[in-house]
Each structure stands twice: as C-alpha cells, then as structure tokens.
Amino acid sequence: MKIFCSTKHIKAIAFITAMTILSGCVTSSIDNISWIHEKPLVNETNDSNARKATTNFPEKPAQYYLRSRQARSDTQNHKCSKALPELEDLVLEYTDDGDLWRALAICRAEAVDTKGAISAYREALALGTTPWESERSSSYNPNDIMILISKIYAKNGENKSALEWLKLGLKARYDDIPGLIDAPEYQLLKTTREFQQLLGISHVMTTSRHEGWLSDITYLRSKVAVLHSNPDHHSSALHLNKFLDKLIENIPSLSDEQITARITAFVGALGAGHDIFWPVDGLRGRLIPFALKFYQFSDGLYIIDAYEDALIGAKVDLVGDMSVENAYDIIRVAFPGDNDMGAKWHSVRHFAQPYTLEYLGVVNDAESATITVTLTSGEQRTILPKRRPFTPFTPALAMPKNGKIPLYLSKLNKNYWTQELRHLNALYVQVNLMINDEQESISQFAERIEQESSSPSIHNLILDLRHSPGGNGYLTPPLLRQLIRFNADPSKGELFVLIGRNTFSASQNLITDLDWIANPIFVGEPSGSKPNAYSESGRLQLPNSKFGLIVSSQFHQHSWPEDSRIWIAPDVPVTLTSKAYFAGRDPLIEAVQQIIQTNEQQ
Template sequence: MYSSFLTHVATCLTFSSLFIAQPAKAESIRALTSTSEQAHVAQQQTVKSPVDYLNTRINALALVRSKNWQQALPQLQKLTRSYQDDGDTWYLLGLTQIQLAHYEQAIIALKKALSLGVNLTNVPTGSRPSNDIMIKIAGAYAALGKVDEANQWLSKSLSARYDERSSLANKGVFDSIKDNMQFQRLTGNYKDTSLTRDQQWNADLDFLLSEIKRLHVNEQASNNLDLITLANNLRSDIPKLTDQQIVFGMMQMIGRLGNGHNFIVPTFGEKGNFTRLPVQFYAFIDGLYIVDAEAEFSDLIGHKVTAFGQTPTAEAMAKVAEINPRDNEMQQLWLAPYYLAMPEVLAGLELSDASNEASITVENAQNMQKTIRLRGRTFEFRGFPTLPENNQKSPQYLQNVTKPYWYEVDKSNGILYVQFNAVAQMKTQSLAQFSAELIEKIKHGEVSHLVLDLRHNSGGNGSILPPLLKALIYFEAAKPAGKLFVVMGRNTFSAAQNLLTNIDSFTNAILVGEPSGSRPNHIGEAGRFRLPFSGVFGLVSSQFHQTSRAEDHRIWIAPHMPVLPDSTSYFNGVDPAMKAIYSVLDKNVDGLSK
C-alpha cells in the first residue's frame, strides 16, 4: 500500500517487534467492578403509579442538571422510597445530599448506588464509574472529619483503578485531611525531604512500577520480563545518568506495555523535561517532510528529511517503536515524527551525539541535500500534533482544526461537510445541540450527501458521542438516495475510534482515507500518574473498550476507499480524500450495503 519509504519502516519494525511487547490479550484483562457492602436484592413491592414515577424521575433529573439541588431533594427521596432498584436515582440523591452538606445521608445513598451500578451522564459534579463514586464517598467522610474512613474509601477507589490520583490532593473536599500522612501517601504526594537525588529517582521508579501495576487493565502488564529488566537496569544506572536520560529510560519501560494510551509527556515535570526541535515532521507516503517550523527556519518547510545523524529516516522511524507503545502501526506514522523532533529522544535512540541538539539531512524539491544542526527549545505540550495548516494553500480540512466541531453546506452539490476534531464540549454549543442542528439542516437544508471528517480527532470524552451517532443514522433514514462518507486516518484514535466503530456497525457509510489509529476493540482510557519527586507526568491505559463484537480482532478499521496522504497534494493545497469523494458522486457509485 505504502511507498518504499514506509516499506523500509515496516521492515525495520519487523525486527523491533521481537522486543516490543504485544497488545494485552483479552483473557488477562481485569474487569472494573463495584465494591458493595452487600448484595442488593430486587424489590418485590409494586410501584403504585408507574406513570407518576416516570414523570417524577424526569423532573428530578432536569432539576439536578440545572443544579436546583433543594428542589430536587424531595423528589429524589420520593423516588428512592417508592422504588429502590434504580442505581441512577440513588446516585442523584447522593450527589444532591453532598451539595446540601447532608454528608451522612449522602454516604448511604452513594453506597446504595455503588451496589446497583450507575449509567447516567451529563450530571453536574458527578461521574458514573464506580471508582469515582468511591471518591465521592471518601470526600463525604472527610467532610465529617472521619479521616480513617476517608482514607479507606480512597484506597478502595485506587484499587479500582481510579485514574485521577494526581489531582486528589487539590480537591477542596479533602482540605481538612491534606496534612494526614496516610492521605499524602495514598494520593502520591508524600515526599521524604531527607532523600538524596538518586534516592528520589529510585522512589519515583518504584512509584511508576506500582502505578503500572495498579492502573493497567492487563493485570500481567507489570510482570513483563522486558519491563522488569529495563527497570532494574535503570535503577543501577541512575547515579551516572542525567535527569533527562532517566526520563528516557522510563519512556522505554512504558514502551513495553504494548498498546496505545500509554506514554510519558516529558514536558510537565519539575525536572527531566525534554526540549523540541524548531520544526515539525510528518510522514507522507513518499517520505518524512518538514511541514511547519518557527519563523527563522521557515525556509525548511517542504524539505524531505532523509537522515538523522548517520541513520536513514526509515530506520530512525523504526527505532522510535522502542518508546511508542501502540494499538497498531498507524500510531507509528502518527507519533514517531513527534518523538523524532525531541533531541533527548534522538540521543536515547543513538540517533544523535548530543542531548540537546541534532543533525538532520534534508532534501529540497530539486533533490539538493544539506545537513543542518538544530537545537532543542523548551515547549508546552498541547496535545499530539496534527497536520498543520499549509502556509501557502490550505484546503477545507486544514482550516479549522482547533475547533472541536463545525460544518458547512456546499449548495452546488448538496454536500454537508462536518468536521469533528475533538470529542469535547464547546462552551458555546454542546455536541448534543450541534447534532440537533445537523438534523434540522438535514431536514430543511439543501443536503443530499454527508461527509464526516475524523482525520484530526484523537479522542476525548466518549460519553457525549450518542447524539452525533444518532444524527448520522437519521441522515441515512431521511436521505435514502444520499451517501454517507467518513474520512479517517492515523489520528482517528480513542473515543474517535469508538465512534468510527459504531458508524461501521450501524450505518452503510463509505470509509475514506487511511486505516484508523486504533482497534475496534481496544485497551483505552487514560490513567494519569505524576511521579512524586520529579513531577514526571504520564498515562497508563486502564480500561478495555469492546465497542464491536467480541470476535472482532481487526487491528484497525480499513478504508473502503484507500486515500493515503502524499506530500505533493499537501504542499499544493489539495485534499485527495475529498477529491476521491467527489469522484464517487460524479460517477454515482453505489454505497455499501450491510
């Protein structure tokens, strides 16, 4: 499929896969279950008026969502007295009691919700996973001054893979116990100030290993022999390594976890932070190119990168696999260029002779080569990069990549183009409101076909996706003669992958572009950790997402129309994916039928 450049990368990766851990197997995955005090037995008493119950439930939920806690309270009390088998109503009651400082009652209600399970979303101050409910219970105990009970429930939540451990110490509800040593140890904020520099790094290494064991959904992940060997070697080498080299060693450890959603962000720490070259790389089918640069290096945009130091680019790309755990090899195309722009990574992979600068060989359009030396600069991590707007000519798909979602209608051909760049809510319009607007546009606008562009979308909050999926299904029902296209690629990851999987299952969409960046069923989520002494920040994948059928073992979702990004199209401002879609419509090719 790809050119010789990427064939070389694949060849090198064949070797690298011998020592990179493979994705976790399903039988090793542990379930995230609630921890209830006792089993809940279904109620046998009849609800007097099911219609009244339903109306009260709808009204109570609306009151909670509008934060009218005092008005919601009696209605939720009425609901839980009348019918005790709905975890959602107990959950709403517990959250309401917390807002009204009725902590004893809140604990009772939340424990009841925990025993039943909760499925509500879009609830202020709430989060439905059982480990989040446990944190609410711990907070209620802390507010009552019951330190031991608060720490006990914090410990339960952490054992259930609570993924925001690093933020617990900053939650106001725990202010009254923040000086308690057990609380500090549980939240990962305890620091022994008598430790030396090397002892502090050893303590951070121990914490990292414990967080991998606690968070990773594969309970055997921390027993990976390669991971243990790397950790032992790193421990021995700490006295002779720089802070940055130690962080790189930790990145090598994370690399052995073998699936996406595992990485270290080496820019947020108190020490050991990495730098970045003043250029951005992107892997097209015809090679790795510089697609963006700081002002003084803008003349390098459009140059092909042929080597890092003495190492050809394809080999350099393959080496990055050592620190890039992934769901499939599309993540190599996506993230390897990002890592290759860090001098500390280049030095760790032996692609550079210096820790803060690098030599790269570039080639211009006339095949003239030159070697340049670039120095790393401090930077802020703002998410993994997407293909930037072309400095000369930008097609539609590159013009609003920072906006989570937007659309426009081309009345000349009836195409409703929807770009969905992040699974996140906009302050001015929720995704549900946006989806409702799309439905109205389909009903009353001049819409014949719909294009959903997911090329820049690497995920977010998957719980907000259903309204958009419903809008796409509505389009197919309302416009049976129309065609639904979805454009996807290497960046289509995490929650965006979940949406793509559902689209693939429930619609007849024509998929256009590259294979997706993850699997239909994948290990995901983002269990955050922050090492106590260095402040190094990272993620460990903490949940398994079975979005497709249990037997779906695809490594990605493949396009029905393969359209791979090439440098010529990009630098000339051409969108080859939309060009292919226009061709389908011009030729009136039938869509897929499932």
Template structure:
C-alpha cells in the same frame, strides 16, 4: 518536569510509577509478561545513577510503552523543559518529509529528510518505536515524527550527539541535497514556513482549523463538510449544541453529501458522540450509501474510534482515508498518575472497552476507499480523501450493512 530530582528521588518515582501501574491498569500484563516487565524495571533502577534527567524521562516512557497500549503513556511532548527544533515532520509512505521548518530555511519546506544528526532518517524513526505507546502501527506513524523535533528525546535515543544543536540533511523537491543546522529553543516558533506556502490552490478544509469543531457547505458540490476534531465541549458551546446547529444547517441547505472528517480527532468523552448518531439516523436523505462519508486516519483515536464503531454499526457510512490508530476493542479510560518528585504525569488505561463484537479482533478500522496524502499533494494543497469522496460513484461492494460488513474480521 519539576526541578532536578536526585538518584533516590528518581528511584522513588520509578517505584511509585510501577505501583500505580499495577494498581490502576485494567490488565497490566496483557502484552508484556510480568517477568519481562520486572526485568526491565530492575535494569532501569540500576541505570538511573548513570543517566541524565532527560534520559531517565525517556526511559520511563520506554518502560511504559512496553505495556503495549496507547492509553498507557507518558507524553514526551508535554514534558516541561523539553525543547523543540524548528522542524515539523510527517511520514508519507515510509519516508519522512519536512512539513514545516524555521523561516531561515524556507527552501527545505517540503523536502525529504535524509538524516538527522548524522543518523539516517529511517534509523531515527525506528529509534522512536520503543518509546511510543501505541495500539497498532498507525499509532507509531502518528506519534514518532513529532518526537523527532524534541532535542532531549533525540539525544536520549542516540540519534544526535548534542541536544542543543544538530544538523539535518534533506533532499529538496528539485533534487538538491543540503545540510541545515538547527538550534534548540524553548518553544516551537510561530513563523515556520509550511510546505504548502507557495501553493496556488486554496488551503483545503482539513488544514484550515485542525483543532476546533466546525462545518461549512462546499457549495459547488452540494456537500456539507464537518471538521469534527475533538469529542469535547468547547468553552463557549456544548458539543450537543454544535451538532444541533450543524443539522439545523443541513435541514436548511439539503446537501447531497455529509462528510465527517475525524482523521485528526484524538478523542475525548465518547458519551458526547450520541447526539451526532441520533441526528444522522433520523435523516434518511443523508443516512444512505453514497451520501454519508467519514474520513479516518492515523490521528483517529480513542473516543473517535468508538465513533467509527457506532457509525459502521448504526449508519450507512463509507470510510475514506487511512486505518485508525486503535481497533474497535481497546484499552482506554485514562487514570492520571503524577509522580511525586519529578512531577511527571502518566496516563494509565483503567478499562477494557469491549465496544464491538467480542470476536472483532481487528487492529484498526480500515477505509473502504483508501486515500493517503503524498508530499507533493500536501505541497499543492490537495486532499486525496476529499477528492475521492467528490468523485465517488456507489460501489455495491461498499453498500454492506452491519454485521456483514465486518464478518470477515471475526475469528
């Protein structure tokens, strides 16, 4: 955020935002009615003099989220000046647990979150719902826990009283309850204690390099694991060259399974997926039921969801994990809007991606083999999706080609 805008500047930004949304969005009122959106805009315009700067930013995010699609978003985690508590949370089933925490409180790593700032954990999570731009519930599950470590967001949503410090209440893995004081810092510290720090088992492949694209052979199981985490060219390698290198390795090593892990893939440029599909289709030894798997989840979004559509339509893939964060058809293709006074950047969905059959109104792509991480499993360095794949024996009910495999989802 740039400087400290005054009331007139914030109102000017609000006008600029609404004008840009109406001009750039493919179908702005696909979920919220024009009348309701206008009433919310007028209410925010009137409240601006009574709000602090960080509260106005969060209210902008709330207005934008009301539009009802995940690509139209003000990413609060990217707002300059928004700080962090040394806390990383993850939602397991319907409970929040501490995935990582500051090094001063190692005993809390892996604990269940009971409350933050005196607000019960479930209420704190629900307070994030209205400010999360999402296509489905999985999008909220992916995004809301991260917002719970941003002091300005927590204060603006009434979860905590003091944005500089707060206390969380946790229940540790041994059943003990304790209160831990947290202080806001400009950045997330580098020395967080992870819940899996004391695990005897080695770190499983998905946790080793969650942002880059990479692969390795799991020798004992004759499986080729691919961490496909972004649909973008790397600074030192085009994505097409990465796929060429991957499949040259596959041709040399002749794996029995190809495991594409896209559960943390937030998208990018969907046109870069095409060489991957071509490589798979050319290789009958890998493109067969029981040999080709894709791990999907709440972090599978945008161009990665387009890839899941391509895979289910063009290959003999079996999906493992959790549902994706978008449906096969969704709004996307971000248009960037920069607000003139605050400098905030907003993404706006400029296209409707009719990527699957027009009758395909699934809210997500669901796995044939559900596999959801548990707090205890994470702490022990277990990966239920990978375990399910390695133990899998072909179920004829899963060997259903397109379009029959999705026919039940059609209206």
C-alpha cells in the same frame, strides 16, 4: 507480535533486547510479579449475585415514572430542596434503581445529611448507575462514587474511613489522581504521610537528586500496576520490572534527560495508544525537542514547519547516520500504540526528541544529533537542528506555511464546524476535538447538523475526523443519532466519513458505532486505534520531577466481543503525499467528489 529484529540493527534496538519485548527474537511470558495483580479487564466493583431483586413494585407505576423523571430533572438542575422529599419516597416504593439512589445521595449531601448521603451512595454503588444526559462531561463511574464517599468522610473529619474509601477508589482505577491532590475536601488529610504516599505527594526541595528519581520510579511502578487495566499485556511483568530495576541502578551514571528518555520508553513498552508520557513539562530532566515539525507522508518523512523557512518542505533522508525507514522501525517497536497507524501518528514526536533517539540507538549523542535533508531546491544538507522548549502533545498535520490552505486544514483551531459544499450537494462537517465548545455544546452542534442537513440542497454528508484524536466519549451520542438519522433517510444520498491515523479514542468509538449501526463510506487511511482496545486516560504525575503521563485505565469493548480488527479500514483507501499537501490539495475530498459525480450519473 511480529517485531523488526534484523541483526544489522541489533545495536540500535539494544534497549528493547534488554526489556525482552522482541517476541520474534526471544520468548516473553507473563510472570508472577508482585506489582502486577491478576485482575479482570472489567472493573468488578460490585457483585451482581449478592443482591436479591425486590419483590415490591410501585402500586401506580405510571405515576411512579412521572414523579421519578421530575425528581431526576430537579436534581440535575440543582433543585435538591424540591427533589429530596420525593426521592426519599421513591426509593421506598422501588429499591432497585441505582440512579435514583445516586440522586438521593447528591441531595442528602447538599442537605448536609452525611450518613444518609453515604448510605445512598453505597446503594448506588451496589446497583450501578449511568451518567445523565446533562452531565455527559463528567461521568459517574463506580470509582467516582467511591471517591465521593471518601470526600464526604474527609469533610466530616473521619480520616480513617476517608482513607479506606480513597484506597478503594484508587484500586478501582480512579483515573484523575493529580486532581485529588488539591481537592478542598482533603486539605486536612493532605498533611498525613499515608495520603501523601497514596497520591505521590513529595517535597522536591528537601529531596536529593537520587532520592527524587528513586521516588518517581517507585511511584511509577506501583501506580501503573494498579491504574493500568492490563499493564503486562504487551511486555511481561518480569521484563518491565527488570527495566525499572536497571534504571534505578543506573541513576548515578545517567543525566536527568537520559533518565527521562528511559521513562518515556518504559511507558511506551506498556503497549497501548493511551500509554503516553509527556517529557517536556517536568521540573528536572525536561527533553527539549528539535524546533521542527515532521509528518510522515506516504512518500517519506518531511519537515512541515521549522525555525528556518528554507527547511519547510525538506525531505528527511537520515537521522544521525540511520535511514528514516530503519529509524521508524525502531521507534514503532518502542512506541507501538494500538496499531501501526497510531505508531506512525506519534512517531513524529519521537523523531524530534534527540534524547529518545539516543536511547533507542538511532543517534550516538543527543546533544550533537544531526539530520540530513534534501531541500526543495534539491540540495542535500546535514544540519544540527535548533531546539525549542515545547512540542504539541498530540501531533497533528498543520496548515501549510507556504501556499494554498485547503478546506480540511483551514480551521484546525475549532473543535467542530460545518460548511455547505454546493458543488457536491453536501454538508461538510469537521470534528477536530470531542470537547464541548464554550459557545456551542456538541449536543447543540448535533441539532445544527440536523437543521442544515435537512435542507433540500443537501444530498450528501461528509464527516471529517482526520484530525480528531478524541476527547470525551460521553458527548458523542447526540452526534451519532443525527448521523444515523441522515443515513437512514431514503431521500438523502451518502454518508462519507473521512478517517486516518489521527482518528483515535472517542473518535475511534464514534466510527466503530457508525460502522456497526449505520452504513457509512469510510475514506482515507486506516484509523489510529481499533474497535476493542485498552483505552481511557488514567492521569498520573510523578511526585518529584512532576512529569505527567496517562495510562490505559480501562478496556473498551466497544464492538462485538470477538472483533479482532486492528483498525477500521477505509472503503476508499486514499493516502496523502507530500506533493498533494504542499500544493494544498485534498485527495480524500477529490475521491469523494468522483464517487458523488458517478452516483449522480447513474
């Protein structure tokens, strides 16, 4: 990793020197530290060589298939009383289908057959399972099954076994630890010390300030080591440990906000796009950001929303006494994300956090931090920005406050929507979040895309993923199938996919699939992640301050094994200038229009 290490700014990046993640300035190595365990990138929760394949196959395979299909459907539609006897027979006829064992476990649990449910879940765990189409919103990974077994034991009052399986699930990187705390099955276990320690439950009112932060840092160290798929892939275990040791040592001399800023930097040093600390929702040490919304256009950092209208449209020249360019070089090293586009996307949050800027050495003092801007009038002004108690978790480009609102910014509050562009003979499809809408699921939305794109008036399809930071990747197959169908139709024209720094996570996976299977034309900026990346969102909550964070709990090899691309690059590189944004123009659609018009003339 090539890291900015100019001697002119060594003071400003002192925190990175202390952690020794500047591989261009110092040597970093993987050290044998107890909290970092050697573990595979893939969760090895079962042993594929331990089980012999059955030699007993159904005598009537076609009838077996029809019966198993019906039994699965009944189970998914909550008709276990009908499905249960059939499932019992099916797993005797053929023992090697993990999905049937899981269906049987679900129905046995509903019938309060505790031992039978656990036995069936263990068979499912040994064989492996797949999520059903109807449950794409909640996958059943091996760690999910382990937690389900734990909950059955807990509900049955078998606390020792419940804790054993809970530990196994956590070791296998179960990624919603906060969601377990109030699970009804664990209400009796919740009072035990071992359960509290496993899940980081703490009684804030009875804990001193020092003990509270010590508890948070200790918990963070231990849980990141287990939940993160590869915590020292970017910074060595030695330096991560030294960083936390130093933070513990300095608790008495630091303010709550300064401690929070350092925890933010620690999570950033884990080095993946899904490693994100949320410093604004805790009980102590909350970081109150500037009441400004920034965006990094190709021609600089600009204010796109502010507490004072005169500041909207202003270009930021200095942060404290440091140029924006040098400040960004420091921020992108501290919070690298998956690539520079991802770092650029999230940097606008850090530009607005004075305590983070103070820790990075960008400003001298958080409380008196200033920025110098050039207003649209040409006047340069140095301001002490007002603060506000909240900033968006995933920064996004907002609708312009003054002037024309272009199509691509007109419905950012909708998860997904379509509009026919008659002048382009195109269907415009914008997906802003891969989450089912209450009124229309993504599967239903995909069916609507099929209907609308099948119209003779639609020759091209434009998929806009510029504002799509992800969501639930299990929901994308129906959308992917429709896009491939359109692209394969010889009577249709082009499939354009608009991408950029905010195309991330589940949306990155979608464009990786399209790039591999279909033949789209990518337009815009490079994507904010890469085809193979540390991903997922393993959720944690610090026990005392109650700050939330996510870490990369799985490695997603979504592309071919040796795909080393750092992003998906656009076929048609188009950037957004501040001038185009504030004028309400969309350079990407303009480029698409030129291509379509050229194709029509040929």
